[in-house]
Amino acid sequence: xxxxxxxxxxxxxxxxxxxxxxxxxxxxxxxxxxxxxxxxxxxxxxxxxxxxxxxxxxxxxxxxxxxxxxxxxxxxxxxxxxxxxxxxxxxxxxxxxxxxxxxxxxxxxxxxxxxxxxxxxxxxxxxxxxxxxxxxxxxxxxxxxxxxxxxxxxxxxxxxxxxxxxxxxxxxxxxxxxxxxxxxxxxxxxxxxxxxxxxxxxxxxxxxxxxxxxxxxxxxxxxxxxxxxxxxxxxxxxxxxxxxxxxxxxxxxxxxxxxxxxxxxxxxxxxxxxxxxxxxxxxxxxxxxxxxxxxxxxxxxxxxxxxxxxxxxxxxxxxxxxxxxxxxxxxxxxxxxxxxxxxxxxxxxxxxxxxxxxxxxxxxxxxxxxxxxxxxxxxxxxxxxxxxxxxxxxxxxxxxxxxxxxxxxxxxxxxxxxxxxxxxxxxxxxxxxxxxxxxxxxxxxxxxxxxxxxxxxxxxxxxxxxxxxxxxxxxxxxxxxxxxxxxxxxxxxxxxxxxxxxxxxxxxxxxxxxxxxxxxxxxxxxxxxxxxxxxxxxxxxxxxxxxxxxxxxxxxxxxxxxxxxxxxxxxxxxxxxxxxxxxxxx
Numbered sequence: 001x002x003x004x005x006x007x008x009x010x011x012x013x014x015x016x017x018x019x020x021x022x023x024x025x026x027x028x029x030x031x032x033x034x035x036x037x038x039x040x041x042x043x044x045x046x047x048x049x050x051x052x053x054x055x056x057x058x059x060x061x062x063x064x065x066x067x068x069x070x071x072x073x074x075x076x077x078x079x080x081x082x083x084x085x086x087x088x089x090x091x092x093x094x095x096x097x098x099x100x101x102x103x104x105x106x107x108x109x110x111x112x113x114x115x116x117x118x119x120x121x122x123x124x125x126x127x128x129x130x131x132x133x134x135x136x137x138x139x140x141x142x143x144x145x146x147x148x149x150x151x152x153x154x155x156x157x158x159x160x161x162x163x164x165x166x167x168x169x170x171x172x173x174x175x176x177x178x179x180x181x182x183x184x185x186x187x188x189x190x191x192x193x194x195x196x197x198x199x200x201x202x203x204x205x206x207x208x209x210x211x212x213x214x215x216x217x218x219x220x221x222x223x224x225x226x227x228x229x230x231x232x233x234x235x236x237x238x239x240x241x242x243x244x245x246x247x248x249x250x251x252x253x254x255x256x257x258x259x260x261x262x263x264x265x266x267x268x269x270x271x272x273x274x275x276x277x278x279x280x281x282x283x284x285x286x287x288x289x290x291x292x293x294x295x296x297x298x299x300x301x302x303x304x305x306x307x308x309x310x311x312x313x314x315x316x317x318x319x320x321x322x323x324x325x326x327x328x329x330x331x332x333x334x335x336x337x338x339x340x341x342x343x344x345x346x347x348x349x350x351x352x353x354x355x356x357x358x359x360x361x362x363x364x365x366x367x368x369x370x371x372x373x374x375x376x377x378x379x380x381x382x383x384x385x386x387x388x389x390x391x392x393x394x395x396x397x398x399x400x401x402x403x404x405x406x407x408x409x410x411x412x413x414x415x416x417x418x419x420x421x422x423x424x425x426x427x428x429x430x431x432x433x434x435x436x437x438x439x440x441x442x443x444x445x446x447x448x449x450x451x452x453x454x455x456x457x458x459x460x461x462x463x464x465x466x467x468x469x470x471x472x473x474x475x476x477x478x479x480x481x482x483x484x485x486x487x488x489x490x491x492x493x494x495x496x497x498x499x500x501x502x503x504x505x506x507x508x509x510x511x512x513x514x515x516x517x518x519x520x521x522x523x524x525x526x527x528x529x530x531x532x533x534x535x536x537x538x539x540x541x542x543x544x545x546x547x548x549x550x551x552x553x554x555x556x557x558x559x560x561x562x563x564x565x566x567x568x569x570x571x572x573x574x575x576x577x578x579x580x581x582x583x584x585x586x
Contacts, residue, residue, distance in 0.1 A: 001129050001278055001279060001280055001294045001295050002294065002295065002296065003294050003296050003298040003299050005125065005129055005294070006293070006294035006298070006299035006301055007299050008125055009122060009125045009126065009299075009301065009357070010299055010300070010301060010380070012118050012121040012122050012125070013118060013122075013359065013380040013381075013383070014111070014114050014115055014118045014359075015383040015384075015385075016380075016382045016383050016384075017382075017383055017384045017385060018111065018114075019070050019074040019077070019078070019111055020070060020071055020074075020382070021384070022107075023067075023070055023077075023081075023104070023107060023108070023111070024067060024070060026103060026104050026107055027066065027067045027081075027104055029100060029103075029104075030097070030100030030101050030103065030104045031063075031100075032100075033096040033097055033099065033100035034092075034094060034096070034097035034100060034101070036096060037094040037095060037096030037097055038094050038097070040094075041211055042210060042211040042233075042235040042236050043235055044220045044233075044234040044235040047234060047235060047236075047237050049235075050210050050211065050235060050236045050237075050239075051236070051237040051239055052237065052238075052239045052240070052241045053239075053241065054241055054244065055087070055091055056091075056241075057241040057242060057244040057245045057248075058244060058245070058248055059084060059087045059088075059091070060245050061080075061245055061248045061249050061252060062080040062081075062083045062084040062087065063080075063084045064249070065077060065080040065249070065252060066078070066080040066081035066084055066104075066108065069256075073256065074111070074115070075112065075115060075360075076256065077108075078108040078109070078111045078112045078115075079108075079112065080108075081104055081105055081107075081108030082105050082108050082109050082112070084101060084105065085101050085102055085104065085105020085106075085108070086105070088101040088102075088105075089101075089102065118359070119358050119359060119360065122357065122358045122359065123356060123358050126278070126356060126357035126358065129278055129357075130278075130279075131276035131277055131278050132276065132277050132279075132352070133274060133275075133276060133277070134274070134275055134276070134277040134352055134354055134366060135272060135273075135274055136272065136273050136274070136275055136354055136364055136366070136371065137272055137309075137371060138269065138270050138271045138272050139268035139269060139270055139309065139371075139373055140270075140309055141270060142264065142265055142268060145261050145264065147257045147258070147260055147261040147264075148257070148258070148261055150254075150257050151253075151254040151255075151257040151258050151261075152254075154250040154251070154253050154254040154257070155250065155251065155254050157246070157247075157250045158246070158247040158248070158250035158251045158254070159247075161243045161244075161246040161247040161250065162243065162244075162247045164243055165240055165241075165243035165244065165247070168238075168240045168243075169240055172238050172240070175222075175224045175227065175230050175232075176222070176232075178224050178225065178226050178227075179222040179223060179224050179230075179232070180222070180223055180225065181220060181221070181222055181223075181234065182199060182200055182220075182221055182222075182223050183200065183218050183219070183220055183221070184197040184198060184199050184200075184205070184218070184219050184220075184221045184231075185197065185198045185216065185217070185218060185219070186213045186214065186215055186216065186217045186218075186219055187204065187215065188215060189213075189215075190206065193208075193209075194206045194207060194208050194209070195207055195208075195209045195213055195219075197219060197221065197231070199221075199223065199231075205221075205231045207231055207232075207233065209233065209236060210236055211235070211236065219233060219235075220233070220234040220235070221233055221234065222234060263362055263377070264362070264374070264375070266362070267355070267362030267363075267364070267373070267374050268373050268374075275354040275355065275364075276354065277352030277353065277354050277366060278352065278353045278354075278357060279295045279350060279351075279352060279353075280292050280293065280294065280295060280301070280350070280351055280352075280353045281293045281294065281295055281296075281297045281349065281350055281351070282347070282348065282349070282350075282351045282365060282367065282372075283348050284320075284321060284324060284344045284347060284348060285303060285324070286321070286324040286325055287303065287305075288305065288318065288321045289303040289304060289305040289306070290303065290304050290305075290306055290347070290365065290372065291303055292304055292353065292365075292378070295350065300381055300389075300390060301357070301380070302359065302378050302379050302380045302381060303378070303379055303381070304363065304365065304372075304374060304376075304378045304379075305374070305375040305376045306364075306365055306372035306373055306374055306375060307372070307373055307375050308370060308371070308372060308373075309371055309373065313370075316343055317343060317344075317347060319340070319343075320339075320340040320341075320343035320344050321344070322340060323337060323340035323341055323344055324344075332522070332524075333508060333510060333515035333517070333522045333524060334508065334510060334515070335506075335508060335515070335517065335522070336515075336522050347367060347370070347372075349367070351365045351366060351367040351372075352365070352366040352367075353365055354366060357378075358378070359377075359378060359379060359380045360377045360378065360379075361377065361378050362374040362377055362378070363378055410507050410508070410509065410537045410538060410540075410541040411538055411541070412538060412541045412542040412545055413535065413538035413539045413541070413542045416539055416542055416543070417539065419483065419484050419485050420482050420483065420484045421482065421483045421484075421539070422480065422481070422482050423481040423482065423483060423525070423528060423532075423536055424528065424529050424532045424536070425479065425481065425527045425528060425529060426527055426528070426529050426530075428476060428477065428479075429476065432473055432476040432477040433477045435469075435473045435477075436470065436473040436474055436477050436566075439466055439469045439470055439473060440470065440566070440570060443462060443463075443465075443466030443469070443470075443570070443574070444466075444570070444573050444574055444577055446462045446466075447459050447462045447463050447466070447574045447577050447578065448577045448581060450462055451577065451578055451581035451582070452581055456578075459578060459581075460578075462574075463571070463574040463575075463578070466570065466574065467567060467570060467571055467574075470566060470567050470570050471493065471494070471563065471567055474562075474563040474566055474567065475492070475493045475563055478491060478561070478562055478563055479491055479492075479527060481525055481527070481528075483539065483540070483543060485501075485543065485546070486500065486501060486502075486547065487499060487500050487501065488501065488504075488516070488525075488540070488543075490523070490525060491561050491563075492561075493561070493563060493564075494560065494561055494563055494564035494567070495558040495559065495560060495561055495564070496558065496559050496560070496561045497523075497556060497557075497558050498556065498557045498558065498559070499516065499518060499523055499556055500547070500553065500554035500556075501543050501544050501546070501547035502547045502548070502549070502551060502552075502553050502554060503518040503519065503553040503554055503555075503556070504516045504517065504518050504540075504544045504547075505517045505518060505519070507537050507540045507541045507544060508537075509533055509534060509537045510524065512526060512528075512530065512533075513525055513526040513527075513528065513533075514528060514533065514536055514537045514540060516540065518553075518556070519553070521556070523556075
């Protein structure tokens with residue numbers, strides 16, 4: 001694919017800001033207009049005004065689907081927007097709402113038309129580009145995917161919602177059969193917005209209401225003589241139909257997940273098939289997907305999330321994407337970074353794209369002898385009015401520097417300190433230990449004070465915040481690295497990690513740490529004083545070499561550290577204070 005052809009293809013893409021940003025703003029405007037224009041009052045003569053409305057309950061699914069799905073499946077969201085416009089024009093008598101949803105529905109219809117024309121143009125341009133015949137090997141069995149599990153869980157949620165609805169309706173019918181009508185007087189509205197009613201017998205009831213009622217107004221109510229706590233306003237019957245919304249929404253989402261899973265399986269046939277490959281360039285992207293560009297690399301076409309047929313190779317590739325993340329790189333040993341870069345380099349270069357080059361399609365990538373199967377649909381770059389997504393996040397050069405000098409070998413120390421040896425660390429911040437002691441003393445007092453004042457939420461949050469501070473400050477103040485003749489102990493938070501010297505394959509000095517390679521894992525020992533880095537690495541190398549006795553390697557083990565004990569004691573004290581305050585207030 002040439003740069004000119006790719007530029008024409010990219011020019012047909014619907015800018016993502018139109019459905020990811022513009023339409024949500026219009027949706028908010030439409031729903032605001034609906035609330036502002038709705039001035040209807042609940043009526044005892046016509047309880048249906050504020051009572052159950054089955055049509056509205058199902059219509060709300062389309063309303064919120066037209067917003068929620070815009071970032072995931074814009075076509076489905078636009079269809080839902082058009083559907084809700086039709087329902088609103090048919091059943092809504094609020095003028096401002098009809099105007100607002102008409103504007104939103106027309107924009108959704110325009111988006112649908114634009115997407116249809118865009119993808120038709122993309123398919124036409126892609127069909128005219130030169131291709132070459134290829135043979136795609138069969139894909140492995142997909143099995144039960146996460147999407148199917150999520151769909152099953154959503155169906156269970158929907159079934160539970162319908163069961164709860166049936167139970168609530170039956171209970172309400174029982175109360176209605178026993179209820180008698182009375183006229184109550186509205187006394188006041190409390191701080192929670194609930195209406196305080198005085199019944200003819202002089203007793204008071206508090207009910208949640210939708211409408212506003214003036215103080216002193218007479219309000220017809222239904223009272224159940226067999227249940228003193230049950231009361232209903234005649235103008236506001238119980239409305240449990242929102243559970244239909246929950247069940248219907250869960251069903252719609254389950255259906256969409258199943259459809260997405262079927263598309264995935266269709267894109268990964270379990271038999272060999274012939275196709276036409278389009279020459280493109282792919283590059284690993286920080287999003288763990290592949291950036292697809294024109295063959296000359298000048299035009300970004302989009303991104304495709306793919307995986308390899310070989311599970312082991314795919315796992316290594318997934319881990320190698322960490323090389324593109326600055327935070328992951330900062331904590332990784334140099335040797336691991338080089339391995340990541342070497343892995344990514346094998347999946348960078350010219351490839352053949354087999355399938356439709358259309359946004360929303362599921363194409364396959366052939367790179368040499370490797371097959372990259374799609375995991376999600378191909379998507380075009382995101383666009384905003386002032387900028388668009390580019391390959392700027394891709395490194396200019398991730399090839400390992402073959403001509404760079406190898407890391408200097410660590411010379412074993414001739415003299416080993418007396419074992420066990422506590423590794424010299426940088427001076428801790430002076431406030432670490434005093435801060436830990438201060439939190440251990442002050443936090444329980446704060447928890448007790450809040451609980452005694454009746455502020456239970458504040459007391460609970462103080463307990464959680466104090467536990468986090470104890471963990472953080474304790475990890476700083478009690479951090480230790482201790483070397484013995486057979487093991488290296490590293491205290492990290494709540495555990496002491498034990499690494500056997502027999503398992504360590506190499507020792508390297510990083511910028512501010514010493515990294516130890518053990519099998520497929522790397523252990524980075526930080527916090528060592530800069531002037532002692534080389535000496536510490538030399539001692540580690542000596543202990544490693546001395547442990548080479550031919551005995552089998554030992555796995556990494558852990559034991560509980562004093563930090564966890566301190567944290568547990570703190571939490572136990574706070575819980576005890578809360579219990580004593582609850583049952584025996586001061």
